[in-house]
Amino acid sequence: MSITSSSPSLRRVVDPILETVAARNPGEPEYMQAVHEVLESIAPVLDERPDYVEAGILERLVEPERQVVFRVPWVDDDNRVQVSRGFRVQFNSALGPYKGGLRFHSSVNLGIVKFLGFEQIFKNALTAQGIGGAKGGSDFDPHGRSDGEVMRFCQSFMDELYRHLGEHTDIPAGDIGVGAREIGYLFGRYRKIMNRHESGMFTGKGVAWGGAEVRTEATGYGTVFFLEQMLERSGRAIEGLNAVVSGSGNVALYAIEKIQQLGGTAITASDSSGYVVDEKGIDLDLLKQVKEVERLRVSDYAERRPGAHFVRAGSVWDVPTDIALPCATQNELDGAAAATLVRQGVTAVAEGANMPCTPEAIEAFRESSVLFAPGKAANAGGVATSALEMSQNASRQRWSFADSEDRLRAIMTSVHDMTYESSERHGARGDYVIGANTASFVKVADAMLAQGVI
Numbered sequence: 001m002s003i004t005s006s007s008p009s010l011r012r013v014v015d016p017i018l019e020t021v022a023a024r025n026p027g028e029p030e031y032m033q034a035v036h037e038v039l040e041s042i043a044p045v046l047d048e049r050p051d052y053v054e055a056g057i058l059e060r061l062v063e064p065e066r067q068v069v070f071r072v073p074w075v076d077d078d079n080r081v082q083v084s085r086g087f088r089v090q091f092n093s094a095l096g097p098y099k100g101g102l103r104f105h106s107s108v109n110l111g112i113v114k115f116l117g118f119e120q121i122f123k124n125a126l127t128a129q130g131i132g133g134a135k136g137g138s139d140f141d142p143h144g145r146s147d148g149e150v151m152r153f154c155q156s157f158m159d160e161l162y163r164h165l166g167e168h169t170d171i172p173a174g175d176i177g178v179g180a181r182e183i184g185y186l187f188g189r190y191r192k193i194m195n196r197h198e199s200g201m202f203t204g205k206g207v208a209w210g211g212a213e214v215r216t217e218a219t220g221y222g223t224v225f226f227l228e229q230m231l232e233r234s235g236r237a238i239e240g241l242n243a244v245v246s247g248s249g250n251v252a253l254y255a256i257e258k259i260q261q262l263g264g265t266a267i268t269a270s271d272s273s274g275y276v277v278d279e280k281g282i283d284l285d286l287l288k289q290v291k292e293v294e295r296l297r298v299s300d301y302a303e304r305r306p307g308a309h310f311v312r313a314g315s316v317w318d319v320p321t322d323i324a325l326p327c328a329t330q331n332e333l334d335g336a337a338a339a340t341l342v343r344q345g346v347t348a349v350a351e352g353a354n355m356p357c358t359p360e361a362i363e364a365f366r367e368s369s370v371l372f373a374p375g376k377a378a379n380a381g382g383v384a385t386s387a388l389e390m391s392q393n394a395s396r397q398r399w400s401f402a403d404s405e406d407r408l409r410a411i412m413t414s415v416h417d418m419t420y421e422s423s424e425r426h427g428a429r430g431d432y433v434i435g436a437n438t439a440s441f442v443k444v445a446d447a448m449l450a451q452g453v454i
């Protein structure tokens with residue numbers, strides 16, 4: 001269901017907003033895509049709640065509360081000055097302090113950060129952990145850079161960003177290109193500048209210095225927990241099924257781990273150079289060694305693993321599978337790839353990455369009744385566990401791995417149920433896109449309504 005099938009009066013509400021967003025944010029197709037998806041999904045809510053429209057909730061939602069763009073100068077190993085660009089978009093704090101990751105990748109620009117920040121508002125609402133939405137990052141790419149270069153870049157990045165952060169203001173975490181090493185350097189610089197060990201101002205920290213058990217695993221595990229719930233609702237289970245996974249970073253690795261723990265077989269992993277197929281099931285220890293420790297390519301995995309093969313051309317979505325888990329990056333699974341997956345009998349798709357499926361791909365899954373879990377629901381386990389990290393920091397407690405995993409599983413079950421129930425309530429049972437967008441939008445809109453025009 002989309003608003004395009006709804007009344008002309010609703011189109012009169014949404015179309016001018018989409019036009020304004022397009023005019024105000026030229027050259028930001030990913031941001032437009034994210035806004036379209038949400039606004040086109042919430043027609044049933046707007047129908048019931050004209051007060052949201054009258055209070056200008058939509059117009060306010062699509063305009064970030066604050067956007068910071070800044071220069072990040074740093075010195076490379078050849079003693080040359082490099083200048084990167086830094087971003088933080090503090091999108092919406094109606095539900096709690098700004099919360100969302102930092103991405104370091106050459107493709108990062110303001111539009112990418114805005115699409116991620118916009119998605120984060122709704123994802124964070126679904127976790128029910130009292131966190132607002134934000135995202136940030138830089139066009140600096142850590143790949144191929146020495147530890148010293150990464151450290152100097154992170155320190156310079158924090159030299160500006162620190163003034164916008166704080167445990168009650170804005171709490172960053174990792175995303176593409178920002179893992180344990182980068183978080184260490186960023187946190188260290190903040191601590192030095194502020195002269196205080198403010199644990200709750202960053203999540204994803206090392207467990208020995210304020211980090212939470214399971215945060216590393218949480219996004220991948222959470223995606224699989226959501227998938228498990230979705231399959232269970234239709235009388236199926238992960239056990240015995242094959243999964244095709246894209247990516248080989250944080251989300252992909254731990255999605256693979258949980259699939260294998262639940263009796264499924266994850267048979268692929270990928271990076272920007274190509275993908276590996278390993279019909280016996282990915283050897284996770286080897287993949288972690290190659291990607292996390294040695295920071296090499298998936299082709300190196302294939303070279304060391306008997307029976308696995310590396311494919312440079314084509315797409316990981318060409319591999320026949322029961323389950324597809326896009327865990328790499330935005331728009332990595334398009335309409336043609338979706339058609340191939342459907343033709344080859346895919347049962348369920350869960351987005352570990354943010355917006356990895358194009359609108360055409362989502363439409364193809366809907367038309368074929370493939371179970372489809374949108375990222376803002378399926379990958380909410382990462383940020384939810386970040387909120388658990390903040391709770392532990394505030395109360396100076398430490399929860400065990402098992403306890404933290406139980407809490408993550410309970411949150412993902414609740415995200416699933418909330419999403420499913422909202423899809424039912426809005427006349428689209430089992431459509432998790434409608435369910436996630438309507439359930440989260442209502443939470444944010446109610447908070448904005450209660451807090452007045454600010």
Ligand SMILES: NC(=O)C1=CN([C@@H]2O[C@H](COP(=O)(O)OP(=O)(O)OC[C@H]3O[C@@H](n4cnc5c(N)ncnc54)[C@H](O)[C@@H]3O)[C@@H](O)[C@H]2O)C=CC1
Pocket residue numbers: 174175176177178179219247248249250251252270271272273327328329330332352353354379380382383
């Ligand atoms: N880390 C987290 O807690 C969360 C991450 N996400 C999303 O999950 C996705 C992956 O993030 P992480 O695993 O954290 O990052 P990462 O940096 O650990 O891994 C990213 C992976 O994607 C691959 N990749 C990047 N660009 C690619 C391209 N153009 N083609 C093919 N592969 C490509 C990289 O090779 C790498 O394997 C992103 O969309 C991110 O926004 C979503 C929720 C939370």
Ligand SMILES: O=C(O)CCC(=O)C(=O)O
Pocket residue numbers: 099100101102120123171172173174175203354379380382383384386
């Ligand atoms: O853990 C966090 O604060 C943010 C994770 C994130 O960036 C995401 O959910 O996309």
